Amino acid sequence: MSDHKQEALAGESFCACSADPSRRALLAATAGLGAAAGIGAAVPFVASFTPSDRARAAGAPVEVDLSGLRPGEKLVVEWQGKPVWILRRTPEMLAGLKTLDDKLVDPGSSAAEQPAYVSGEARSIAGKEEFFVCVGICTHLGCSPSDKFATGADSGMGEGWKGGFLCPCHGSMFDLAGRVFKSMPAPTNLVIPPHTYLSDTRLLIGQDSKGA
Amino acid sequence: MLTAKELEDKGRQALAWVDERFPLSVLYKTHVSEYYAPKNFNFWYLFGSMALLVLVIQIVTGIFLVMHYKPDASLNAAGVPVAFASVEYIMREVPGGRFIRYMHSTGASMFFIVVYLHMFRGLLYGSYRKPRELVWLFGMAIFLCLMGEAFFGYLLPWGQMSGWGAQVIVNLFAAIPVIGPDLSVFIRGDFVVSDATLNRFFAFHVIAIPLVLLGLVTAHLIALHEVGSNNPDGVEIKERKDEQGIPLDGIPFHPYHVVKDVLGAVVLLIVFSIIVFFMPEGGGYFLEYNNFMPYDQLKTPPHIAPVWYFTPYYSMLRATTSSFLPFLWLLVALIVGLTWRGCSCVWIRRACLLVVAGAYWGFFGLTLFGFTKPPFDLAIAGIHLGLGLDAKFWGVVMMGGSVMLFALLPWLDRSPVRSIRYKGVLYKAILAVFVICFLILGYYGTQPPSPVGNVVSQICTILYLAYFGLMPWYSKLDKCKPVPERLTWK
Structure with missing residues (x-):
C-alpha cells in the first residue's frame, strides 16, 4: 500500500512542475462538452420512463x-x-x-x-x-x-x-x-x-x- | 503419458504464464490463502458466506426462470394475464420448473433471514466501527438493493399481492411534496400499475439491480479485506503481528475459515431443501396465498400484507398517524436538546436551533399556546397541507428513514469498546429491547390493522428510533469492561 502512495505522490509532483495551463482550458472544454453530450443522451432514456402515447390515449x-x-x-x-x-x-x-x-x-x-x-x-x-x-x-x-x-x-x-x-x-x-x-x-x-x-x-x- | 511430476511442472508453467499477464496468484493469496482472519470467529460469522451462497442460488435459478417467464400483462386466449400464466406454466409443465421456482422464492426469504442475522452480528460486535465504516456502508447499499430486488421481483408473477403491493409502494412516492404525484406516474410508466410497470420492473429485477448488487458485493469484500475482519472480541488483530507481519491472532481464510463456512453452507442447504421440498409456501409467509390469484385491479384482497421481511417497516408506515406525530416530535426534540447540550461545534448548535424553531412553530407552537380554535388550526392545517407535510408524508419518511438509520451507526456509537462482550448491562438491555421491538413490528405488519396493534406498533416505532437516536449518549453512559489485548478463545 505504501508503495502505491509513494507512486501517487511522485506522480503529483511530476504533474505540478510540467503543467501546461493552456491545455487546462482544452481539458475543461472537453469535459464540459462531454457532460453536455451525456445529459443530451440521457434525455430519451428518461423520457422513455413517462407514459407512452398509447397509455395517455387510454381512458375513454x-x-x-x-x-x-x-x-x-x-x-x-x-x-x-x-x-x-x-x-x-x-x-x-x-x-x-x-x-x-x-x-x-x-x-x-x-x-x-x-x-x-x-x-x-x-x-x-x-x-x-x-x-x-x-x-x-x-x-x-x-x-x-x-x-x-x-x-x-x-x-x-x-x-x-x-x-x-x-x-x-x-x-x-x-x-x-x-x-x-x-x-x-x-x-x-x-x-x-x-x-x-x-x-x-x-x-x-x-x-x-x-x-x- | 506424463508422470505426476511432469504434470505438476506443466501446471506451474501454465500458472506462471497467467501470472505474468494477470495477477491470479496475487489475488488468490490476498483474498484467500493469505487473508488472515481472526481465529475466534463464532456462529455469527457464518452468515456473510451464506449470503454469498444464496446470491449465487438466486442468480442461477433466476437465469433459468427467465428462459420460461413472460413479462406480459395482456390477457391470453383463456383470459388469464400472460405473466401469471407463464408462472403457472413453469410450475406445472416445465420439467423441474416447480423446483427452480421454489428455489428462487425460498431463496428470497432465506436471503433476508441470512442478511438480517449478518447485520445483527454487526450490532453485537460493533463491526461497523472505525475503520470499517465503508464495509458497513457498502453493506447497507447491498441491503437496499436486496429490498429493491425483492420488491421488483414480487410484481412479476402478476398475482393479487404483486399488483396491490406495487400499487401501495409506488403510491408511497406520491406522498413526496410537489413532485410526488408525477414521480409515481414516472415510476409506473402509466397512470395505474400496468404492462408498462411490469416490463420495467422485470428489467430492474433481472439486470439493472443485479449488476449494481454484484459491484457492491465486490466493493464490500475489497473494503473488508483492506481493513481486515472484526471479531467477537472487537480487538484489532493487526495491532499485534509476528516477524513476518502476520497477525498473531489471525489464521488464513483458506483452509481454516473455508472449512467452517462449508459446514455452514451444508446446514443452510439442508434447511433450504426442507423448505423447497416440504413447505415451499412457508405457511403463506414465503409465498402469499392471495398471490395465487391473477391481479384484479378492481378489487383489493380483504387482507393484504407485504412478505414477512418488509413487515417491520410496513408496521412503522402504518403506525405513523397524525395523532402519533407529536410523540415523534418529542423524541426529535429530546435528541436535538441533548445534541445542543453535548456539542460545542457552533454550526451543529445553530442547526439544532433551526430544527427546534421550525418544529416549534410548525408543529407545537400554536397548539401549546391554545391556538387550537379557528382560524389558527386552519392556518396550521393549511401550512401542512400546502407543503404536503401530512401524516402520509411522514409515514413514508419514517419507512425509508428507519432503514437508512443503520447507515449512521458508525458515527452514533460512542462506546469505548466495540464488542458486546465488553459492553455493560445498559447496551445489552437496549439491544434486547430493540430486537424485541423489531420482531413485534414484524409480527403486526403481517396482521390486519387493529387499534391494539397500532398502539403497540407506535410504541415499538419510538423505541426503534430511540435505539439509534439516543445511542451517542447511552453508549457513553454504559459501564464497559476492560478489553483484553489479544483474542480470547477456548
Missing part, C-alpha cells in the same frame, strides 16, 4: 346501465384502469350521512377532489343524491376499500357505524359518501370522477355534466 368514457341496480347495491366498473363504484343509496343511508359531521375530517368536502357540479354531504349531482359515483381507490396508498354496508354493532365496525367502506391495507374508514373519518391514514375524501347522466338509467363516467 364508460357508459353504465343503472336500470338493474337496486337500492343498497353497488356496481363496479373499470374506468382508466381504476375501479369506479356506483352505489345506489337507500333513504336510511342518506339520512345517516347527515349525522356524521363531527367525526369526519372534511364533512363539506372542501379539500376533496370532485367536480364542481357535485355537492352536499351526499356528494352527488343535484337531484341524483340516490346514486354515489366515486373512484374506489383509497386516497392513502391506493388500495380499493371493501364494502361495510351493515350498520351498528353487527357490522364489526363499532356501535355507531352507519355503513361505509374500510380500506383493507391501512384501515382507513369512509362513510357512504366516501368521506374519510378522523385519525385515519387517508388524508382526503375519496375522489369523484367526472360523470353525467345521459338519461334516468344511463350514466356516463369520464365526461363532465354540462350546465349543472
Whole structure:
C-alpha cells in the first residue's frame, strides 16, 4: 500500500512542475462538452420512463346501465384502469350521512377532489343524491376499500357505524359518501370522477355534466 | 503419458504464464490463502458466506426462470394475464420448473433471514466501527438493493399481492411534496400499475439491480479485506503481528475459515431443501396465498400484507398517524436538546436551533399556546397541507428513514469498546429491547390493522428510533469492561 502512495505522490509532483495551463482550458472544454453530450443522451432514456402515447390515449368514457341496480347495491366498473363504484343509496343511508359531521375530517368536502357540479354531504349531482359515483381507490396508498354496508354493532365496525367502506391495507374508514373519518391514514375524501347522466338509467363516467 | 511430476511442472508453467499477464496468484493469496482472519470467529460469522451462497442460488435459478417467464400483462386466449400464466406454466409443465421456482422464492426469504442475522452480528460486535465504516456502508447499499430486488421481483408473477403491493409502494412516492404525484406516474410508466410497470420492473429485477448488487458485493469484500475482519472480541488483530507481519491472532481464510463456512453452507442447504421440498409456501409467509390469484385491479384482497421481511417497516408506515406525530416530535426534540447540550461545534448548535424553531412553530407552537380554535388550526392545517407535510408524508419518511438509520451507526456509537462482550448491562438491555421491538413490528405488519396493534406498533416505532437516536449518549453512559489485548478463545 505504501508503495502505491509513494507512486501517487511522485506522480503529483511530476504533474505540478510540467503543467501546461493552456491545455487546462482544452481539458475543461472537453469535459464540459462531454457532460453536455451525456445529459443530451440521457434525455430519451428518461423520457422513455413517462407514459407512452398509447397509455395517455387510454381512458375513454364508460357508459353504465343503472336500470338493474337496486337500492343498497353497488356496481363496479373499470374506468382508466381504476375501479369506479356506483352505489345506489337507500333513504336510511342518506339520512345517516347527515349525522356524521363531527367525526369526519372534511364533512363539506372542501379539500376533496370532485367536480364542481357535485355537492352536499351526499356528494352527488343535484337531484341524483340516490346514486354515489366515486373512484374506489383509497386516497392513502391506493388500495380499493371493501364494502361495510351493515350498520351498528353487527357490522364489526363499532356501535355507531352507519355503513361505509374500510380500506383493507391501512384501515382507513369512509362513510357512504366516501368521506374519510378522523385519525385515519387517508388524508382526503375519496375522489369523484367526472360523470353525467345521459338519461334516468344511463350514466356516463369520464365526461363532465354540462350546465349543472 | 506424463508422470505426476511432469504434470505438476506443466501446471506451474501454465500458472506462471497467467501470472505474468494477470495477477491470479496475487489475488488468490490476498483474498484467500493469505487473508488472515481472526481465529475466534463464532456462529455469527457464518452468515456473510451464506449470503454469498444464496446470491449465487438466486442468480442461477433466476437465469433459468427467465428462459420460461413472460413479462406480459395482456390477457391470453383463456383470459388469464400472460405473466401469471407463464408462472403457472413453469410450475406445472416445465420439467423441474416447480423446483427452480421454489428455489428462487425460498431463496428470497432465506436471503433476508441470512442478511438480517449478518447485520445483527454487526450490532453485537460493533463491526461497523472505525475503520470499517465503508464495509458497513457498502453493506447497507447491498441491503437496499436486496429490498429493491425483492420488491421488483414480487410484481412479476402478476398475482393479487404483486399488483396491490406495487400499487401501495409506488403510491408511497406520491406522498413526496410537489413532485410526488408525477414521480409515481414516472415510476409506473402509466397512470395505474400496468404492462408498462411490469416490463420495467422485470428489467430492474433481472439486470439493472443485479449488476449494481454484484459491484457492491465486490466493493464490500475489497473494503473488508483492506481493513481486515472484526471479531467477537472487537480487538484489532493487526495491532499485534509476528516477524513476518502476520497477525498473531489471525489464521488464513483458506483452509481454516473455508472449512467452517462449508459446514455452514451444508446446514443452510439442508434447511433450504426442507423448505423447497416440504413447505415451499412457508405457511403463506414465503409465498402469499392471495398471490395465487391473477391481479384484479378492481378489487383489493380483504387482507393484504407485504412478505414477512418488509413487515417491520410496513408496521412503522402504518403506525405513523397524525395523532402519533407529536410523540415523534418529542423524541426529535429530546435528541436535538441533548445534541445542543453535548456539542460545542457552533454550526451543529445553530442547526439544532433551526430544527427546534421550525418544529416549534410548525408543529407545537400554536397548539401549546391554545391556538387550537379557528382560524389558527386552519392556518396550521393549511401550512401542512400546502407543503404536503401530512401524516402520509411522514409515514413514508419514517419507512425509508428507519432503514437508512443503520447507515449512521458508525458515527452514533460512542462506546469505548466495540464488542458486546465488553459492553455493560445498559447496551445489552437496549439491544434486547430493540430486537424485541423489531420482531413485534414484524409480527403486526403481517396482521390486519387493529387499534391494539397500532398502539403497540407506535410504541415499538419510538423505541426503534430511540435505539439509534439516543445511542451517542447511552453508549457513553454504559459501564464497559476492560478489553483484553489479544483474542480470547477456548
